[in-house]
Amino acid sequence: MQLPFVKMHGCGNDYIYFDCLKHTVPKPASLAKQLSDRHFGIGGDGIVLICPSSVAAARMRMYNADGSEGKMCGNAIRCVGKYLYDSGYCKKRQITVETASGIKTLQMQIAGSRAVGATVDMGPPVWRPEQIPVDLPGARVVGTPVKVGGRRYEITCLSMGNPHCVVFLPAVEQLDLVSLGRDFERSGLFPQGVNTEFVQVLGPDQLRMRVHERGSGETLACGTGACAAVCAAVAAGLCARNTEVQVQLRGGALTVRYAPETVYMTGPAEVAFTGTAEV
Numbered sequence: 001m002q003l004p005f006v007k008m009h010g011c012g013n014d015y016i017y018f019d020c021l022k023h024t025v026p027k028p029a030s031l032a033k034q035l036s037d038r039h040f041g042i043g044g045d046g047i048v049l050i051c052p053s054s055v056a057a058a059r060m061r062m063y064n065a066d067g068s069e070g071k072m073c074g075n076a077i078r079c080v081g082k083y084l085y086d087s088g089y090c091k092k093r094q095i096t097v098e099t100a101s102g103i104k105t106l107q108m109q110i111a112g113s114r115a116v117g118a119t120v121d122m123g124p125p126v127w128r129p130e131q132i133p134v135d136l137p138g139a140r141v142v143g144t145p146v147k148v149g150g151r152r153y154e155i156t157c158l159s160m161g162n163p164h165c166v167v168f169l170p171a172v173e174q175l176d177l178v179s180l181g182r183d184f185e186r187s188g189l190f191p192q193g194v195n196t197e198f199v200q201v202l203g204p205d206q207l208r209m210r211v212h213e214r215g216s217g218e219t220l221a222c223g224t225g226a227c228a229a230v231c232a233a234v235a236a237g238l239c240a241r242n243t244e245v246q247v248q249l250r251g252g253a254l255t256v257r258y259a260p261e262t263v264y265m266t267g268p269a270e271v272a273f274t275g276t277a278e279v
């Protein structure tokens with residue numbers, strides 16, 4: 001079966017998008033594994049289905065490269081908004097998208113007849129959520145001491161609709177994220193897996209971050225991860241609340257504001273190419 005797709009990315013966090021408002025995608029989990037392969041498939045961090053919704057402009061379902069389904073994806077939701085706007089499904093500046101972690105509201109950034117990015121109301125963080133049972137001696141909301149891969153770290157765990165573990169380090173560029181990310185995944189601390197962010201504080205409104213994502217490994221950017229990093233930095237007193245924090249990632253920069261009642265994430269959404277997949 002031939003299925004049209006659009007390859008889009010947010011700061012290099014790239015997914016293969018299918019318009020399920022028109023088409024049906026069979027076995028999305030196995031398709032995600034097949035098409036995400038950067039040698040034998042199209043290549044990507046996973047796939048995203050843009051589906052009908054009775055409560056929003058559309059429903060986003062995203063699958064990581066290993067076929068596991070994620071509950072929220074910050075970079076992908078901006079691209080879903082772009083697709084809905086550019087294709088004429090929803091030619092409005094404010095677009096709602098239903099996700100497995102609730103309905104999110106996007107304010108689209110428009111250039112000419114196309115959307116180029118969005119500010120997303122991501123909702124407030126959930127501290128020490130049930131899917132991250134890090135109940136250790138001395139466990140605290142910020143900076144719980146743990147031993148992973150034989151080394152000591154202080155971790156801050158929270159959910160942005162998906163589970164995150166934030167680790168502040170003096171430098172992140174030289175880290176071996178493949179083995180470090182795998183150590184955290186295999187630590188036994190996170191039975192449902194976790195997205196781990198390694199964060200270097202550059203200033204009160206600037207962070208540098210690398211991320212090892214649950215189900216995809218190191219990605220060039222992670223929208224929910226950037227939000228988790230800023231919330232953890234505010235909780236640790238490293239950034240100020242309600243300040244626009246620039247989060248530098250390998251694939252570009254995101255702006256995150258941890259406001260009194262919610263978290264706003266602003267960033268780009270870009271089309272790389274379109275095509276047809278044989279599924």
Ligand SMILES: N[C@H](CCC[C@H](N)C(=O)O)C(=O)O
Pocket residue numbers: 013064069070071072073074075076162163195213214215216219221222223224225
């Ligand atoms: N790997 C994540 C989903 C993708 C999140 C990330 N790409 C983002 O932009 O938020 C999970 O399984 O929870």
